[in-house]
Amino acid sequence: MKKMLLLGAAFAALTLGLPAHAELKFKPGEDSKFHWANYDDLKKVDLKGETLTIFGPWRGEDETLVRSVLDYFQEATGAEVKYSSSENYEQQIVIDTQAGSPPNIAVLPQPGLIQDLASKGVLTPLGDDVAAWIKENYAAGDSWAKLGTYNGKDGKAGFYAFPYKIDVKGLVWYSPDNFDEAGYKVPKTQEELADLEKKIVADGGKPWCIGLGSGGATGWPATDWVEDIMLRTQPPEVYDKWTKNEIPFTDPAVVNAIDIFGKIATDDKMVDGGAKAVAATDFRDSPKGLFTV
Structure with missing residues (x-):
């Protein structure tokens, strides 16, 4: 599988594999709140025997939510998904890439860190077709595509970061x-x-x-x-x-x-x-x- 990084949010390292047949939160094809065509397409991808490793920031309720999403990927493809997190995620991802043992997917909130890793050649570009999909399907697609584009070790620009779980910040709350x-x-x-x-x-x-x-x-x-x-x-x-x-x-x-x-x-x-x-x-x-x- 490709090694890649995603843009996301930000935790002693914890690794847990999802159960082989998790209880899905919503039953595919029956809950009308969702469009199930993409799930049906995903079922055509046979990944039985494959393991997908994901390094991310989420714990507690956030971890529960993202696992409920990963359940569908695992159920549809047959892949085993292993999710891990670390309180010191910035240092850990650098250590893992330097050791030659990065996850398949890492969720990072630091564009500067992604650029640094891309320039060292430890990331795999997602491809221009993915960047084009972002431009077509996100309201501010061009901006997100640019934010996920960095120069690789060869100095050439590539699309490395798919935006996921975007949080609104900069708000001042009051009573x-x-x-x-x-x-x-x-x-x-x-x-x-x-x-x-x-x-x-x-x-x-x-x-x-x-x-x-x-x-x-x-x-x-x-x-x-x-x-x-x-x-x-x-x-x-x-x-x-x-x-x-x-x-x-x-x-x-x-x-x-x-x-x-x-x-x-x-x-x-x-x-x-x-x-x-x-x-x-x-x-x-x-x-x-x-x-x-």
Whole structure:
């Protein structure tokens, strides 16, 4: 089987094989909510005796959901599917590729890491036909195809990453009831947001709940903060230049965004639990402060 990487989301390594005949969540051909033609086509692919290894970030309920999808692939093709995950996924995938034992499919949220692996020649391109399918079937197909295209070891561009499980980020959540009670208005600009932060602190509250904890990948949510602040303090053209390495991290525009986040994350008055809780709080637990503060 081909070795390939997928774009996805982000965990001690855990490997589990799916049962030979898992109980399918929805019975093929009978549940009218789905179009079963693709499943029927997949049944024509005989992979009995083959093993498909998948390395991904999902645990808990997310793992349950993705396994419910993989059940159909296994049932239709007869292949054995082995799914594994690691808290230190970025380091683990590098170790596995260097050792010559990568999974058939890896789910990674880091385009930069995929580019690095592609440039070392450890990935197999998915092919132009797959890129064309993305362009035709995704609403922003061209953008996703470009995001999955990287230069291989020979310097030639190839399509390596199929987007799957795309998550919306960059949203600021708040409690409307708490805002109404305190008389706060939802800010529409970065300046209005800064003013609201000061008011909440003056009223004895904590404006933000922040968690950067993520095992070996601790800190990655901070990059999202800086990216969002860049988009709100600079023209889109400047952000685009930054993503293309046309301006360095020492550029005043980037330094300003990092400084804005730094002043929030290191101020005990600004963060639920204080500055020490920022890195110690798992990013999945950080929203709990919305319901307890």
